[in-house]
Amino acid sequence: MLPVNLDKWNPGTSTTRKYQEGASFDLTFRDLSYTTGKGKNAKQILHQISGSFKSGHLTAILGPSGAGKTSLMNILAGLKKGGIEGRVDVNGAKRKFKTFRKQSAYVTQQDFLLKNLTVDEYMTAAAHLKLGKKVSDKEKKSTIEQILKTLGLTNTQQTRVKRLSGGECKRLSIGLELIDNPAILFLDEPTSGLDSSSSLQCVSLLRDIARSGRTVVATIHQPNSRILDLFDHLYIVAGGSCMYQGPVDSLVPYLQTMGLDCPNHHNPTDFAIDVASGEYGDVVSRLVSGIENGSRIYQENESASSASPALSHDTGFYEEDECDTMLDGSSKKKDKKAKKTGKGLMYGAPFHYQVAILLGRTWKTIWREKILTTMRFTLHICIAFLMGMLYWQIGDEADDIFNNAGMIFFITLEREVLVREHLNQWYSLKAYYLAKTLADIPFQIVFPTVYLIPIYFMSNQPMSIESFSMLLGIMISMALVGQGVGLFFGAAFDIPVASYFAPISCIPFLIVSGFILKFNSIPPYLSWLTHLSFLHYGFEGSMLSLYWAERPPLSCSQAYCHFRYPIKFLEQFDLTNKSYYLALVGMLVSFVVIRVAAYFALRFKLRHIG
Template sequence: MAELLSVHVHIPQKDDIWQLKSQGPGLSRNSSAQQFDNKLKYNLPRKRTLDIEFRDLKYSVKDGHHKKGRKEILKGISGRFKSGELTAIMGPSGAGKSSLMNILAGYRISDIEGDILVKGKTRNLRSFRKYSCYIMQDDHLLPHLSVEEAMMCSANLKLDESMPQADKEKEVHDILETLGLSEHKKTRASNLSGGQRKRLSIALEMVNNPPIMFFDEPTSGLDSSSCFQCISLLKNLAAGGRVIICTIHQPSAKLFMMFDHLYMLTDGEVLYKGGVKQMLPYLKSMGLECPPYNNPADYVMEVAAGDSGEENVHMLMNSVKSGNLDKFLANETVNNSNRSSNTSINTESELGDCIQIDANENTKLLAVSDGNASYIPADDFMTDGQDNSSRSTESDSSLTEEIAGDHECHTFNTSCFTQFKILFIRTFMSIMRDATLTRLRLISHLTVGILIGVLYLGIGNEATKVFNNAGCLFFCMLFLMFSALMPTVLTFPMEMTVCVREHLNYWYSLKAYYLAKTMADMPFQIIFPLIYGSIVYWMTSQPSDFMRFVMFLTLLTQTSLVAQSLGLLIGAATSLQVAVFLGPITGIPLLMFSGFFVNFDTIPIYLQWITYMSYISYAFEGVLQAVYGFDREALECEKAAQSPECRYMKSETILTELDVDDAKFYVDFIVLCVFFIVLRVSCYFVLRWRVKAQR
């Protein structure tokens, strides 16, 4: 009965593989031998050993309950993660898993004590980030790019510029083939399934073949089949000599036994660190035996959470601190080496009745495709040394060399100009394919322009409808402000998550990204106001003067650009929820002090300064100058010239009545340019602050 109920995972031997390949269906579900062979065409090259070690690592944050108090998240922990091993960091909620991961990945650098070593040497963070990557729990991908386009952007940014384009395309093709994404390379990221999105996130970072990879909850949100595919892929990557570290929350028994190394945390301290196969024997030696037929991962999580008693938690912590755990693992290593050299080691006695598994140290997972995962022996996994060296994208010496120079772009594999060019094309394509940013905006500008034109049809040259015309001009400013502000506020915070991930994984500099983002969207932000302004200007019968027409369109375009700049600043500084609220709210005072609702002299002295901060007031003032200033000829009036309704025939009277008689068009133009520059530069520095704040 025990044998029937126990979970039995069999990892095939080398002879089994060749038998499976010759017979047809293999270990993978619903896969044929031909599919298995196809998945083995590309073997990721082995990376050299780059073990990560940390000693007496402490991390604390400000305690919200005490102004000067601090809360310890990590309490002097130590450990070592070796290359070639798939390491799991586990623990209850609040144990410090994510904090440890962020610190090791270099995403958090403040309030930290202790040493972090790479291959026995103190870690240089800038160099470390260059040959490591961090794949977060949420799959932040650009939704409008296809799998192939996203991969080529990654290749062009992360691989050396001197590398031929054909070689980059081959690298991308091979990675997609290995990760089972070749059939979906024309599919946009928004149409991928959860498992495919996770694999694409991994594929994007595999372009430059990093030797150290961090994964935050890689199985989060995936079904059991996708989880198995994902962990199989990580096992494969580790088999190539990489350091693969991931946080994981309560894996199944099948997934748990695929890990090589476990680092168990609870309340910021280490409960267990060592091989997965040695965990249950160690717990048994400490008087904690896993009940029959339980998942070992669930059991150790229950122990860490204190379900078996707080005294047991403290006992395990003290065992780690006193070195008893290290002695036990050392003895287990000696005992294992003295065992008979059978090809299959039955570990039932080690794992109790919780789980039964056949293991072989020479067997590694390899290919992953949709719905299946295949196995291959470690001897067959590696290509010969010559092929490996030629396939590797960076030499061993380049992994540990110090980065020279202080200029930000010099530390990347591509120049600033190349980064700008690639990011400009990528951003431009995303905007073109985004219905909200292109088609919807174009339709709205056309529709509203025609509607306003019909509503105010032919009033621009009538003296009796001057104030109606002023309302029309003000509404033009109002519409262009919100049509430029709100789409940016809604989309930029989501792009920010992609930007932060790619920048911290050393794809490109913030300068290149921000300049490309600004330049790619500017053509659309200029064309749409020109279309809208042209419709409104001629339908409302404004002066038939080309210079006035150009001045009118210039101010409309400037208003749109400044409003978009404000949207970028809000989006860069806040989250999406806050940005959606702040976007319209910031527009209210700008409109109230624009000069349309209240004249400047009517505003209380202590509030008049707000008028100078309103770019809408300068835009409205400049438009009135363009339409009614510069000695415009008298307006038409159907009444008699002496009639009160015709007192606004002269343009000077209109400007005086609207309190803009002393305004200068060139001053308004220059001030709007200053607003644009200041907001754009401020947004860049806020972007840098946002990235720094996350670390």
């Protein structure tokens, strides 16, 4: 068993903390309907269900697969917003998205964690992001120690996440969200993938968190009777309606009142789920009306009580703002207003602090991906030497000018972690994106450099610092733009789709780059494509780094070499009037455009999650 003692747990009294001791946060929903799709494709998932989840209670949402448990919890947590009718209240007053999301935390079913950080590093980064600078390092450290002790993770403090067991990962996911002391905790299938003893530990922990005054709601799949006994409140969903709401030990009596006897030695929830799945005939509608679709709470030996909301307390949930500011871009004005009025900002830490913490964290994870980083490095060097041997000393050969041009031209997420952390308000998307972009830049400079040096000298390109630097400049910008293209597709699509579309979508740009098809052979109605092609700027820039009109004649080992004079080559590829610096500007514009597009793709994706 875990050494859990959350009764006295109170990680500080700082103003950044969400849960104030003694406050209660009763969650009530009424006539909640949820429909996905439109017109012919519309599908109603939840049918005017109601319910009440009290603070200090551990609530389980149960039901057969596809019943609507996750949909209900996502709506209650504020992750789903479209297609919803009905009302969600906190302490009897209408829930406001912005404040509600600040006060609650959501632990996803899968533990999307950065595998290369240690438990302590992860917790510390989360504490810096969530608590900001207002809380001293000492206080953060003691909060972390207290949480780790509570979760039984003290001995794993210096262990990397990838070496933790499934149960420890789950406890870490919960611990990360406990740092800023949420008032309401939602968990999607917290026991999935855990063995029975880890599941028991995990649910015991949740019960203790609830006992400390918080509202804890978890969807759960077929809990065994020991786990079931730890829950205070059951909410059973069947076909998008509520078929039972009340204490665990009143479930069997309620089913009896409806003429359904749970067989001896049969787990009551298994029985209830069989009933909900229709295995005992068409009784679900009777059960739904018996509990008034969640408007009532059944209690054995008492008549069912109303699930009406508790009286409203002042919990800070009722600010004036109506709009949901889940994504940072939409709330600039409101943040300014919040600053003026002294109300809390969206995130625990200021923007520059978020970027610094995320940058440090990203660097650490990249650095620790030793095998991947070494492989990337070695691969660049090996391929560079291979290319150097293949194109040995051709740089100054007039007869080999096409081979040389071809060689030079061609050398040139975590998304789930972001979703989990961003939706739990750890940091803004802009801060994440900026940190990710900055963390990548050194790699995009180092790799092209180690790649170019052997090839450049082995293939005998012009021995001039200017030419080398110009070519390197183009290669680095190609690497940065290429990375941006990958980021864009990775942000917009799932990985298999992205890895298919990213290379395919580059083909038209490659064709109009100028190497495969000469510029004046491109039909006029398609010539605009060349201006959008970063490969076109790459081709121009790399060729102009090596060949310029005044370059001395190349060596010629044949009787006649047409391209002995580099100007002939420039004429052949319509490069005589082109400027290297314009090509570089074209690359920089492409870099900015693709990175901005990737940012908006990511933002769009995050808005439509859930």
